Amino acid sequence: MNIEKLKKILEEAGEPKFRLAQVKKAVFKDSVSSFADISTLSKNLRSLLEKEFKILSFDIEEIKTSGNKFSVKALLRLPDGNFTETVLLASREGNWSVCLSCQAGCPLNCAFCATGKGGFKRDLTGEEITDQILFWRGWLKNDSTRALSCPDEYVGASSPDYGRGGSLSNIVFMGMGEPFLNWENVKKSLRDLTDPELFGFGSRAISVSTAGLPEGILKLAADFPQINLAVSLHFAEDVKRSQFMPINKKHNLAALKEALRQYFLKTRRKVMLEYIMLSGINDSLADAEKLAAYVKSIGKLQLLHVNLISYNDTSGEFSVSSAKAISRFQNYLIQNRINTTMRKSLGGDVEGACGQLAGKRSMI
Ligand code: SAH
Numbered sequence: 001m002n003i004e005k006l007k008k009i010l011e012e013a014g015e016p017k018f019r020l021a022q023v024k025k026a027v028f029k030d031s032v033s034s035f036a037d038i039s040t041l042s043k044n045l046r047s048l049l050e051k052e053f054k055i056l057s058f059d060i061e062e063i064k065t066s067g068n069k070f071s072v073k074a075l076l077r078l079p080d081g082n083f084t085e086t087v088l089l090a091s092r093e094g095n096w097s098v099c100l101s102c103q104a105g106c107p108l109n110c111a112f113c114a115t116g117k118g119g120f121k122r123d124l125t126g127e128e129i130t131d132q133i134l135f136w137r138g139w140l141k142n143d144s145t146r147a148l149s150c151p152d153e154y155v156g157a158s159s160p161d162y163g164r165g166g167s168l169s170n171i172v173f174m175g176m177g178e179p180f181l182n183w184e185n186v187k188k189s190l191r192d193l194t195d196p197e198l199f200g201f202g203s204r205a206i207s208v209s210t211a212g213l214p215e216g217i218l219k220l221a222a223d224f225p226q227i228n229l230a231v232s233l234h235f236a237e238d239v240k241r242s243q244f245m246p247i248n249k250k251h252n253l254a255a256l257k258e259a260l261r262q263y264f265l266k267t268r269r270k271v272m273l274e275y276i277m278l279s280g281i282n283d284s285l286a287d288a289e290k291l292a293a294y295v296k297s298i299g300k301l302q303l304l305h306v307n308l309i310s311y312n313d314t315s316g317e318f319s320v321s322s323a324k325a326i327s328r329f330q331n332y333l334i335q336n337r338i339n340t341t342m343r344k345s346l347g348g349d350v351e352g353a354c355g356q357l358a359g360k361r362s363m364i
Contacts, residue, residue: 001057001134003024005053006020006053007020009048009049009052009053013045015045019041022040023035023041024197026038027055027134028197028198028199029200031134031137031138033138033141034050034055035049035050035053035055036050055134057078057127058076058077058078058128058131059076059077060077061074061077061083062075063075070089071087071088071089071090072139073085073086073087073357074135074136076132078104080122082104082105082122082359083359084103084104084105084124084175084176084177084359085175085176085357085359086132086175087099087175087357088140088168090166091170094166095167095169096136096140096170097168097171097172098132098168098170098171099172099175100171100174101129101175101177101357102129102175102176102179102185102186102189103121103122103124103176103178103181103182104121104123104176104177105118105122105176106176106177106178107119107120108211108246109246110232110245111244111318112244112276112278112311112318113314114315114356115176115357115359117314117315117358118358118359118360123177123181123182123185124177124182126185126186126187126189126192129185129186129188129189130189130192130193130199133171133193133199140166140167140168169205170206170207171193171201171206171207172206173186173206173208174209174230175357176359178210178247179208179209180210180219180220181216183216183219190208190223193206194206194227203224204227206227206228207227207228207229207272208230209231209232210229210231211231211232212232212233212245212248213247213251214251214255214259215259217231217260217263218259218262218263218266220263221263221267225266226267226269228269228270229263229272230271230272230273230307231271231272231273233256233274233275233291233306234274234275234276235282236287236290236291236293236294236295237253237290238252238253240282257294257297261300264299264300264303268303270303270305271303271304272305273295273304275291275308275309276309276310276311277309277310277311277325277329278318278321279311279318279321283321283325283326283329284325284329285328285332288332288333291333291338292332292333292338296336296338302339304338304339305339305341306333306340306341307343308326308329308330308340308341308342309342310326310342310343312356314356
């Protein structure tokens with residue numbers, strides 16, 4: 001929600017100063033998604049705001065719920081006609097996480113990721129990022145959909161069995177885009193998300209994921225030392241990493257290691273290293289040895305956690321590692337005292353899982 005614009009409208013309407021606080025409370029704390037529902041405002045002001053101001057900075061183009069109802073993906077149409085996506089994921093009943101996008105498309109073009117395939121469109125504004133949370137909160141509450149401009153047929157039809165009324169506890173910047181290439185806007189959104197006057201999320205409930213931009217890692221440590229960091233590592237040798245993740249040509253594994261060391265000095269916080277298991281590409285015993293050696297060379301083993309991720313199909317170019325390859329790989333890490341888990345993938349059947357966000361319509 002564009003607070004500055006709202007302030008201006010209220011001022012021009014001659015409203016007293018406390019109105020702004022009233023509207024902010026209604027939107028950010030009570031999750032109303034329509035001004036018509038703010039009963040503390042006069043009828044005239046409600047209709048003026050309905051006419052002149054939109055709570056959300058985008059329209060909802062499509063909402064799709066997975067078969068198991070554990071994930072819901074929304075395609076968002078931005079005012080300039082570009083698209084981005086956001087995903088709501090249930091880790092357990094009534095406990096939701098949101099996967100936020102920070103760009104429309106992505107410039108990094110990692111070979112295994114659907115987002116990069118469509119190219120890069122533009123950075124999202126801070127407001128377009130935080131509005132994804134406002135949208136999901138309103139959606140969970142099953143409020144009026146008018147202000148969301150969400151086509152009626154997508155509401156209700158896609159309602160998960162237990163979803164509405166559950167709480168939204170975690171936020172991950174793992175949607176479209178690279179947070180550290182849009183740092184000013186991501187920073188603004190992190191400020192608003194953790195502002196007790198606005199969203200009021202705890203820093204530890206938020207994670208930012210990067211493909212490994214050293215300056216970004218240092219900025220996160222300086223500005224938000226309590227926010228979690230995840231690094232999409234996926235390969236522990238430069239030649240292979242550069243082949244599948246072009247960003248590695250500019251910022252290689254040695255630079256990433258140095259940034260992580262600085263990060264630990266500053267924050268002493270745990271870092272997640274994400275590692276997609278790609279059959280025949282990075283899942284051999286030799287790959288596990290390289291990964292273990294790299295992780296050990298960073299130091300601070302107790303602060304590093306390797307998250308093995310199963311590959312979500314995006315193009316047919318890669319395939320999922322076999323159970324046998326995964327357990328051989330994981331056992332090697334465990335024997336080498338490296339903290340590791342295999343992450344359960346959510347959202348695959350709505351193409352809302354990691355790496356599957358393409359920003360396109362799927363239903364028609
Ligand atoms: N650019 C940031 C944020 C995107 S997060 C980053 O790279 O971290 C998206 C996460 O999904 C990243 O860890 C990414 O590497 C991972 N991912 C991309 N494609 C995937 C796929 N097909 N299957 C599983 N994970 C994938």
